Every structure is written in structure tokens, then in C-alpha cells.
Amino acid sequence: MKRGWLVGLAVCLSLALAQGYRVQKGDTLYSIARRYGTTVEALKALNGLSGDVIRVGQVLQVSGTPAARPAAANRDWRFYQQGRAAWYGPGFQGRRTASGERFDTYGFTAAHRTLPFGTQVRVTNLRNGRSVIVRINDRGPYTRGYVIDLSYAAARAIGMSGSATVRIEVLR
Numbered sequence: 001m002k003r004g005w006l007v008g009l010a011v012c013l014s015l016a017l018a019q020g021y022r023v024q025k026g027d028t029l030y031s032i033a034r035r036y037g038t039t040v041e042a043l044k045a046l047n048g049l050s051g052d053v054i055r056v057g058q059v060l061q062v063s064g065t066p067a068a069r070p071a072a073a074n075r076d077w078r079f080y081q082q083g084r085a086a087w088y089g090p091g092f093q094g095r096r097t098a099s100g101e102r103f104d105t106y107g108f109t110a111a112h113r114t115l116p117f118g119t120q121v122r123v124t125n126l127r128n129g130r131s132v133i134v135r136i137n138d139r140g141p142y143t144r145g146y147v148i149d150l151s152y153a154a155a156r157a158i159g160m161s162g163s164a165t166v167r168i169e170v171l172r
Contacts, residue, residue, distance in 0.1 A: 023058045026099070030114040036062045052113075079115075079170040083147030085123065086163045087155035097138035104151070108132060111140035111149040112168075120171040123148065125158040132157040133171065 021032060029040045029052055036043075043049070046061050054060065093105045099117040103109070115121065115136045124131040132154045141149040148168055150160070158164070 019062060020059045021062045023054050023056055023060060025056050026117040027054065027056075028052075028114045028116060029054060031116050032060065032062065038063065079168075081147055081168040082126070083165070083168075084145055084163050085148045085150055085155075085160065085166040086141055086143060086146050087150045087152055087160060090152070098140075099137045101137055103138070106153045107151055108134045108154050108157070109137045109151045110134040110154060111138035112136050112147070113139060113141075115170065121148075122169045122171055123150065123154065123158060124167045124169070125160060126165045126167060128159050130158040 021036070023032070029043055029049075032054075033040045033043050040052075043060065043062065044052075046063065088103065088105065088111075090105060092103050095103050097103050097109075097111070110121065110123065112119075112121075117136055119136045120133055121136065122131050122133050132150075134150060134154045138149070141147070146163070148166065150158075158166070
């Protein structure tokens with residue numbers, strides 16, 4: 001009986017401390033969690049979400065206040081990721097991306113699961129050391145084990161013919 005009372009009190013306190021955040025274009029659960037100093041798992045639990053999909057205009061409960069952003073000159077961290085990359089085939093030319101823009105096979109763009117739209121990243125092919133800078137404008141990849149989908153032009157720039165192991169570095 002005491003345990004049920006304590007759980008109820010904890011839920012009431014977390015709801016009382018929670019505030020609403022309206023999802024903006026380009027937001028991901030990861031970016032919102034970072035902004036509020038929490039985890040994706042905590043956000044999902046607080047909002048009863050089972051997946052990672054959120055919609056523009058949706059109001060999410062968040063606890064705490066937005067974390068202060070460090071001045072750009074004081075940034076001593078970088079986001080790095082390593083894994084497999086693939087590229088979009090010609091059948092995607094002109095289709096709408098998750099950001100709402102039309103896909104251009106010859107543009108230097110990419111799809112990533114969590115990085116905000118507009119983020120500039122350097123993608124380096126670890127087999128040959130060649131790099132390209134791309135802008136995130138889509139969500140994906142949806143193939144298990146892959147971390148990024150590149151446009152045809154970006155894949156060619158780093159010497160990819162199929163898939164490749166790459167390193168991703170966020171620039172801004």
C-alpha cells in the first residue's frame with residue numbers, strides 16, 4: 001500500500017514539475033532531450049510514447065528548463081559517429097524529403113535518424129580517407145545497421161560504389 005502511494009506521489013510531482021514544449025520543424029526527440037538535459041527514454045516515458053515519431057505542433061511534456069547553450073567559442077565537444085553508409089538511388093529524384101524539400105540526386109545532402117535538419121556534417125570514407133560535407137535534410141536510413149544515407153553526388157565524392165564504412169562529424 002505504501003509503495004502504491006509513493007509511486008502516485010512521484011507521478012504527481014513529475015507532472016507538476018513538467019511543462020509543455022511545442023515540437024518545431026526539425027526537432028527530434030534527441031534534440032529536445034538534449035535541450036532539456038534529459039534522455040530520449042525519459043521523454044518517451046513522460047509522454048507515453050512507444051516509438052520515436054513526433055509531429056510539428058505536438059505538445060510534449062518536459063521536465064526542467066532548457067539548458068543554457070554554451071557559447072560557440074567555448075564548445076569543446078564534437079558529435080562523432082561511425083558506421084555503414086548507403087546512398088539514394090535515382091528513383092528518389094524529386095521526391096519530398098522529411099524536411100519538406102525536394103530530393104536532388106546531385107546535391108550534397110544526407111538522411112540521418114536524429115540530427116536536426118540543416119546540420120552540416122563531414123562524412124569520411126574510412127577505406128580511402130576521402131571526405132565530403134553534406135547537409136542533413138531527411139530522416140533515415142531505414143536499413144538496420146546503417147547510420148547515414150548519402151545523395152548520389154556525395155557518395156561519388158567519397159568514392160562509394162555500394163556501401164562503405166564512414167565516420168560522421170558534426171560541423172554546425
